[in-house]
Amino acid sequence: MQAHNDKTVPYPLLLYVKLLAATNRYYLALAALLFVVASGALYYGVNAALRHEVDEQLGNQRQLIAALVQAGQPLRPTPFEDQLRVSSHPRPLGLADTLLPDPHEHTLVPCRQLTFQLRQDGKMMWVTLRKSLVETNDILVVVLGVMLGVVLLLLAGVLLLNRWLSGRLWGPFRHTLAALRHYDLQQHRPLVLPTPSIDEFAELNQAVMHLSQRLVADYESLREFTANAAHETQTPLAIMQAQLEQLLQVPALAHDPTAAPLLADLYGATRRLSRLHQALALLSKIENRQFADAQPINLAELLGEKTGQLAPLLEARNLHLHLHLGPTPALRMHPGLADSLVHNLLYNAIKHNQPGGDVTVRLTGEALEISNPGPAISGDPSRFFERFRKHHAAAESPGLGLSIVQQVGAYYGFGITYRYAAQGQRHTLRVAFRPVGPEGRG
Amino acid sequence: MKLLLVEDEPALRSTLLESLRQSGYVVEVAPDFTQAYEKIKLYRYDCVLLDLTLPDGNGLDLLRALKTDDAAAGVLILTARDALEDKVIGLDLGADDYLIKPFHLSELNARLRAIIRRRQFQGQHHIVFRDLLVWPEQAEVLVRGEPLALTRKEYDLLLYLLANPGRVLTKEAIAEHLCGDTVDAADSFDFIYTHLKNLRKKLQEKGADNYIRTMYGVGYKLSNE
Numbered sequence: 001m002q003a004h005n006d007k008t009v010p011y012p013l014l015l016y017v018k019l020l021a022a023t024n025r026y027y028l029a030l031a032a033l034l035f036v037v038a039s040g041a042l043y044y045g046v047n048a049a050l051r052h053e054v055d056e057q058l059g060n061q062r063q064l065i066a067a068l069v070q071a072g073q074p075l076r077p078t079p080f081e082d083q084l085r086v087s088s089h090p091r092p093l094g095l096a097d098t099l100l101p102d103p104h105e106h107t108l109v110p111c112r113q114l115t116f117q118l119r120q121d122g123k124m125m126w127v128t129l130r131k132s133l134v135e136t137n138d139i140l141v142v143v144l145g146v147m148l149g150v151v152l153l154l155l156a157g158v159l160l161l162n163r164w165l166s167g168r169l170w171g172p173f174r175h176t177l178a179a180l181r182h183y184d185l186q187q188h189r190p191l192v193l194p195t196p197s198i199d200e201f202a203e204l205n206q207a208v209m210h211l212s213q214r215l216v217a218d219y220e221s222l223r224e225f226t227a228n229a230a231h232e233t234q235t236p237l238a239i240m241q242a243q244l245e246q247l248l249q250v251p252a253l254a255h256d257p258t259a260a261p262l263l264a265d266l267y268g269a270t271r272r273l274s275r276l277h278q279a280l281a282l283l284s285k286i287e288n289r290q291f292a293d294a295q296p297i298n299l300a301e302l303l304g305e306k307t308g309q310l311a312p313l314l315e316a317r318n319l320h321l322h323l324h325l326g327p328t329p330a331l332r333m334h335p336g337l338a339d340s341l342v343h344n345l346l347y348n349a350i351k352h353n354q355p356g357g358d359v360t361v362r363l364t365g366e367a368l369e370i371s372n373p374g375p376a377i378s379g380d381p382s383r384f385f386e387r388f389r390k391h392h393a394a395a396e397s398p399g400l401g402l403s404i405v406q407q408v409g410a411y412y413g414f415g416i417t418y419r420y421a422a423q424g425q426r427h428t429l430r431v432a433f434r435p436v437g438p439e440g441r442g
Numbered sequence: 443m444k445l446l447l448v449e450d451e452p453a454l455r456s457t458l459l460e461s462l463r464q465s466g467y468v469v470e471v472a473p474d475f476t477q478a479y480e481k482i483k484l485y486r487y488d489c490v491l492l493d494l495t496l497p498d499g500n501g502l503d504l505l506r507a508l509k510t511d512d513a514a515a516g517v518l519i520l521t522a523r524d525a526l527e528d529k530v531i532g533l534d535l536g537a538d539d540y541l542i543k544p545f546h547l548s549e550l551n552a553r554l555r556a557i558i559r560r561r562q563f564q565g566q567h568h569i570v571f572r573d574l575l576v577w578p579e580q581a582e583v584l585v586r587g588e589p590l591a592l593t594r595k596e597y598d599l600l601l602y603l604l605a606n607p608g609r610v611l612t613k614e615a616i617a618e619h620l621c622g623d624t625v626d627a628a629d630s631f632d633f634i635y636t637h638l639k640n641l642r643k644k645l646q647e648k649g650a651d652n653y654i655r656t657m658y659g660v661g662y663k664l665s666n667e
Contacts, residue, residue, distance in 0.1 A: 234522040238544035261659025316633030
C-alpha cells in the first residue's frame with residue numbers, strides 16, 4: 001500500500017490556472033475595458049465642455065467688443081496682443097482651432113479663435129479673438145490622471161481582497177481537497193468533513209461525504225462478496241475432494257482396475273478447479289486492493305526459500321539453478337503477495353524451460369530478473385500477461401501465473417518487462433522495483 | 443488420541459470423521475461454536491481441528507478460549523477462507539498449524555501426527571512400522587536396527603507415507619506435500635516417481651519388505667498387511 005501511495009501522481013489541476021487567477025484575469029480585462037471606454041468618454045466629454053466654455057467666453061467678449069464699438073469707443077489694443085487681432089483684410093469668419101506660437105515657451109500651443117466683422121467709422125474690420133486651450137488640456141490631464149489612479153487603486157483593492165477572500169473563503173474547499181487526496185478506501189472509513197458556513201462548500205462536503213459513504217459500503221460489500229464467493233465455492237470443493245479421497249480408500253475398488261484411475265482423475269480435476277479458483281480469488285483481491293498491510297520483505301531470503309521448495313521440480317526436469325543475490329532492495333509488501341510474485345516467476349521459468357536448461361535469478365537493489373532458455377514464443381509478448389493465456393493449448397495450468405505477477409507488480413508500482421534474446425534463446429522477465437519510464441524501456 | 447473436530451459443514455464433517463477414525467483416532471465432533479465451546483471447557487483433547495468460519499462465532503475465539511485455559515490440546519486450523527490474514531492471527535494466538543480447504547486427507551493426517559508428536563512427547567517420539575524405526579527429531583531411519591541414509595525429500599516422502607499407513611495416497615497429495623501446495627501437482631508427478639523409486643531401492647538394499655505399493659493411475663500406498 002505504502003509503495004503505491006508514494007508514487008507521485010502529477011495532480012492534473014495544477015496544470016490549470018488557479019480559480020483566483022482566472023477570476024482576477026477577467027476582473028482585470030473588464031476594468032481595463034471600462035477604463036478605456038470611460039477615459040475616452042471623459043476625455044471627449046470634458047474636452048467638449050471646456051471648448052464650449054471657451055467658445056462661450058469668446059462669444060461674450062465679442063458682444064462686449066461689439067457693444068463698445070457701437071458706443072463709439074475706439075478699439076484699443078490690449079497688452080495681450082495675441083488675444084485680439086484686428087485686421088482690415090477679410091478673414092474667415094466664425095470659430096476655429098488654430099496653433100499659435102507661445103511667446104514664453106516658444107512652442108505652438110492650441111488655441112480657439114473667433115473671427116467676426118465690425119464696422120467702425122464706416123470701415124470694415126475683421127476682429128479675431130483668441131484663447132489658449134493649454135489650461136483646458138491641463139484640466140483634462142488632471143481629470144484623467146485621477147481617474148486612472150482611482151481605477152488602479154480599485155484593481156489593487158480587488159486583487160488584495162480576492163487574495164484575502166480566497167485564503168479565508170476557500171479554506172474549507174482546500175480542506176476538503178486535502179482530505180480527498182489523502183483518502184484511503186483501505187481504511188474502511190467514510191470521510192468526515194466539517195460543515196463550513198458557506199452554503200456551496202457545505203453542500204460540496206455533504207456530497208463528498210455521501211459519496212465516500214457509498215464507496216465504503218460498496219467496497220465492503222464487494223469485499224464480502226469476494227470472501228463469501230471464495231468461501232462458498234471452496235466448501236463444496238473441499239467436500240468433493242475429501243469424499244473422493246475417502247472413496248479411493250474403499251477396498252471394493254481393488255476389484256475393478258478401471259474404477260480407481262477414474263476416481264483419481266476426478267480427484268485431480270477437483271484439485272485443479274480449486275487451484276484455479278484460488279488464483280482467481282487472489283487476482284480479484286489484488287484488484288480490489290485488499291492487501292493493505294505491507295511489511296518489510298527480504299526478497300533474497302524469500303527467493304532462497306522458494307527455490308528450495310521448488311527444488312524437486314528443478315531436479316525432475318534436470319534444470320540448474322543460478323542464484324545471484326546482490327544487495328537486497330528495501331521493499332515493503334504484503335507477505336502473501338511477495339510470496340505469490342516470487343513463486344509465479346520461478347514457476348513460470350521452470351515450466352517453460354527446456355530439459356537440461358537453467359533458471360537464472362538475478363537480484364539487485366533495483367530489479368529482480370528471472371531468465372530461462374527456451375524456444376521463441378509466437379505472439380505479442382504483452383499478451384503473455386493476459387489471463388488464461390497458455391503457451392501450449394494442452395497445458396494443464398490455467399495460465400494465471402503471469403497475470404498474478406503483473407497484478408502484483410501493478411499493485412506496488414513495479415515495472416514488469418519481458419525480453420527475449422534470440423541469441424542464446426533466453427526469456428527474461430524483469431521486475432523493476434521502480435516503475436519503468438518510457439526512456440528506461442529498452 | 444482424542445480429537446475434537448469443529449466443522450460446520452455436515453458433509454465435510456462426516457467425511458473427516460470417517461477418515462480420522464480410520465486412522466485410529468477417537469474423534470468427537472462439534473458443528474458450531476456453542477457446542478465446541480462447551481466441549482473445550484468440559485473435556486480434554488489432544489488436538490482440536492478448528493474451522494474458523496462457524497455459523498455462530500469465530501473459530502479464533504475458540505482458539506483464544508483454549509489458550510486462556512492453558513489447555514494442552516494442539517490446534518490445527520482448517521479454513522476455507524483465503525486465509526492469509528487469519529492464518530497469521532491464528533498462529534500468533536498459538537495454533538500449531540493450519541490447512542487451507544480444500545486439503546488432502548492424507549496431508550491432514552501428516553500434520554496431525556506432527557502436532558501430536560511435538561506436543562505430547564517433546565519430540566522424543568519414535569515411529570515404528572513393521573521393520574522400520576524412525577526418530578523424527580533426529581531425522582533418523584533404522585531398518586532392522588541399521589541406519590538408512592535418505593535424501594531430504596526421500597525422508598519427507600517416507601514420513602508422509604508413515605503418517606498414512608494403509609491409505610491410498612494420491613499423486614497430487616504427495617506432490618503438494620513435497621513441493622508446497624502452490625505447485626500444480628501435474629507438473630511434478632515424474633519427480634515423485636523418481637523419489638519413490640529411489641526410496642524403494644534403498645529400503646530393499648537394507649532388506650526391508652516392499653511395502654510401498656503402486657496404485658496404478660492413482661498413487662501409492664504404504665501397505666500394512
